[in-house]
Amino acid sequence: MPRHPLRAATAIAGLGLTPQGKVYGNSAIGFAVDAVQAALDDAGLARTDLDGLLVNPGLTWGDLGMGSFQLQQAMGLHDLRLSATMNLGGATAAAMIQHAAQAIAAGLCTTVACVFSDAPLKPPEPKGERRSSGAAYAFARGWEQAYGYYGVNAMYALVARRHMHLYGTTQDHLGRIAVAQRKWANLNPAAQLYEQPLTLEAYHQSRWIVEPFHLFDCCLVSNGGCAVIVTSAERARAARRPPVWIWGMAQGHLGGDPADSLASGAVLAKDPAFRMADVTLTDIDVVELYDCYTFTVLVTLEDYGFCKKGEGGAFVAEHVTGPGGGLALNTGGGQLSSFYMWGMTPVSEAVIQLRGDGGRRQVPRHDVALVSGNGGVLSTHSTLVLSRLAS
Amino acid sequence: MTMAPEPPAKPLPQVGPDMQPFFDAARRRELVVQQCGRCQTLRFPARSICSTCLARDARWIPVSGHGHVFSFAVMHQAVHPGFAAKVPYAVVVIQLDEGPRLLSNLVDCAPGDIRIGMPVEVVFDDVTAEVTLPKFRPRRAGNQPAVST
Numbered sequence: 001m002p003r004h005p006l007r008a009a010t011a012i013a014g015l016g017l018t019p020q021g022k023v024y025g026n027s028a029i030g031f032a033v034d035a036v037q038a039a040l041d042d043a044g045l046a047r048t049d050l051d052g053l054l055v056n057p058g059l060t061w062g063d064l065g066m067g068s069f070q071l072q073q074a075m076g077l078h079d080l081r082l083s084a085t086m087n088l089g090g091a092t093a094a095a096m097i098q099h100a101a102q103a104i105a106a107g108l109c110t111t112v113a114c115v116f117s118d119a120p121l122k123p124p125e126p127k128g129e130r131r132s133s134g135a136a137y138a139f140a141r142g143w144e145q146a147y148g149y150y151g152v153n154a155m156y157a158l159v160a161r162r163h164m165h166l167y168g169t170t171q172d173h174l175g176r177i178a179v180a181q182r183k184w185a186n187l188n189p190a191a192q193l194y195e196q197p198l199t200l201e202a203y204h205q206s207r208w209i210v211e212p213f214h215l216f217d218c219c220l221v222s223n224g225g226c227a228v229i230v231t232s233a234e235r236a237r238a239a240r241r242p243p244v245w246i247w248g249m250a251q252g253h254l255g256g257d258p259a260d261s262l263a264s265g266a267v268l269a270k271d272p273a274f275r276m277a278d279v280t281l282t283d284i285d286v287v288e289l290y291d292c293y294t295f296t297v298l299v300t301l302e303d304y305g306f307c308k309k310g311e312g313g314a315f316v317a318e319h320v321t322g323p324g325g326g327l328a329l330n331t332g333g334g335q336l337s338s339f340y341m342w343g344m345t346p347v348s349e350a351v352i353q354l355r356g357d358g359g360r361r362q363v364p365r366h367d368v369a370l371v372s373g374n375g376g377v378l379s380t381h382s383t384l385v386l387s388r389l390a391s
Numbered sequence: 392m393t394m395a396p397e398p399p400a401k402p403l404p405q406v407g408p409d410m411q412p413f414f415d416a417a418r419r420r421e422l423v424v425q426q427c428g429r430c431q432t433l434r435f436p437a438r439s440i441c442s443t444c445l446a447r448d449a450r451w452i453p454v455s456g457h458g459h460v461f462s463f464a465v466m467h468q469a470v471h472p473g474f475a476a477k478v479p480y481a482v483v484v485i486q487l488d489e490g491p492r493l494l495s496n497l498v499d500c501a502p503g504d505i506r507i508g509m510p511v512e513v514v515f516d517d518v519t520a521e522v523t524l525p526k527f528r529p530r531r532a533g534n535q536p537a538v539s540t
Contacts, residue, residue, distance in 0.1 A: 139470075139471075140402035140405075140471050141402075141405045142404070142405060142406070143404040143405070143406050143410055143413075143414075143436070144494050145402050145404075145471065146401065146402055146403055146404040146518075146524060147482055147494060147495055147496050147524070147526075148401070148466055148470075148471070148474045148477065148480055148482055148496070149466075149482040149494055150466070150470035150471065151470060154464045154466060154482060157464035157465075158462040158463070158464050158482075158484055159462070161462045161463060161464060161507070162461075162462050162507070165462075165507040207467065208465070208467035208479070209467060209468060210464045210465065210466055210467065210468070211464060211465035211467065211479070211502075212464075257492075259461070259462055259484070
């Protein structure tokens with residue numbers, strides 16, 4: 001079979017990650033500027049080398065229309081040939097990289113910055129100065145709120161409960177994912193929960209958010225920004241750091257009710273992405289799966305074929321996915337334990353591992369990485385297969 | 392001596408003309424869902440366009456009020472202060488016998504007693520003099536009929 005023309009046609013040449021978490025005094029667009037500049041510095045490129053800009057605005061970009069143009073102006077970028085503001089939720093990061101790679105391979109542009117940033121955390125206010133206004137309960141407008149139904153935690157909890165009911169998935173299964181990822185985070189100085197160990201017992205004792213989700217089933221909230229520079233093979237070889245080659249890519253968006261499918265779009269995206277990359281699961285050394293919840297990881301493992309549908313719980317019970325185990329999964333701690341940059345969290349960790357920059361958490365064999373992005377409630381999905389090898 | 396402030400009330404449904412017929416029907420002790428005017432597909436909540444045949448016209452029709460628990464989640468955080476005295480409480484997804492699903496609450500059933508598949512029937516909760524919320528209770532022999540038809 002001839003090689004797919006997009007396989008290793010482009011590469012990630014730079015990674016920029018700002019400080020993450022309770023980082024105050026910067027705006028969402030300010031974090032984006034910092035992340036893009038850091039990614040350019042990492043690649044050894046200048047702002048004038050950029051001719052494409054793709055932006056995934058976090059929640060606090062708010063009504064800032066045409067985000068990629070706003071960022072272009074904020075950074076003084078001129079003569080771009082690709083610009084878009086994209087939102088597939090947590091699937092956006094890998095999707096931006098796909099669109100960048102496609103445009104570069106088609107000759108439309110050469111060097112594209114893809115960036116996510118957000119600043120939802122506010123500094124704590126002094127006691128007695130909490131402001132209250134009529135807008136404070138604006139989130140309660142609607143009809144489901146009259147029943148006390150609030151937020152994405154509850155939306156995922158309803159889907160997780162179906163999985164537990166149909167397949168016998170247990171609280172312990174979810175907890176094992178949380179504990180394994182925390183062990184990785186305890187080896188990652190950039191993780192928000194670097195210094196906080198977690199046992200399975202402590203997981204079970206942690207407070208409920210929305211049953212069946214404990215506190216440690218849910219991702220963190222982070223201020224910060226993360227960017228990558230995607231460029232052509234030729235330019236990537238000339239960059240300051242070793243290229244991270246884009247071997248395969250695909251998307252999958254199932255539609256309908258995730259409580260029926262109990263599946264992510266990986267069931268659509270895996271095969272075309274793996275075909276393009278010319279890999280099978282056994283070729284994958286590092287797995288970075290989108291983890292808004294422990295449950296999302298469990299379902300995504302099933303959908304990439306690490307086990308059959310419904311056997312995700314048994315899989316994480318039988319396999320060690322923490323440091324030193326058989327499956328290197330979410331090796332920076334993921335969004336559960338390191339930081340929440342939507343789909344950029346798994347992308348950034350894949351780049352770090354493939355380059356061998358993982359420090360104490362470096363996976364010994366790190367040729368090929370699988371990255372997933374997931375948005376909404378298993379609504380959108382994107383897949384990348386990345387490698388430190390050009391072929 | 393100062394009086395303790397009244398605890399804030401639970402939010403009332405704030406809906407547009409698309410969903411208003413659902414709550415108007417609840418005042419009449421009727422549970423209704425939307426039906427496409429062309430392909431007859433039942434749907435809930437209200438949508439302006441049928442996702443099956445893309446027709447725009449639709450009507451609201453009464454349903455039996457019988458169904459079963461499809462899924463549930465137990466809320467432990469009072470996201471809205473009106474629910475502060477209620478936590479933990481459950482939100483449930485009811486699979487109606489006629490097909491559509493709707494989000495609601497169960498009455499006469501503690502969160503720990505809820506099971507997926509549990510048969511339920513509609514009841515009508517007059518939360519104010521003007522607003523009624525359809526809710527559900529476990530369906531058992533001997534329950535007083537809640538639906539007048």
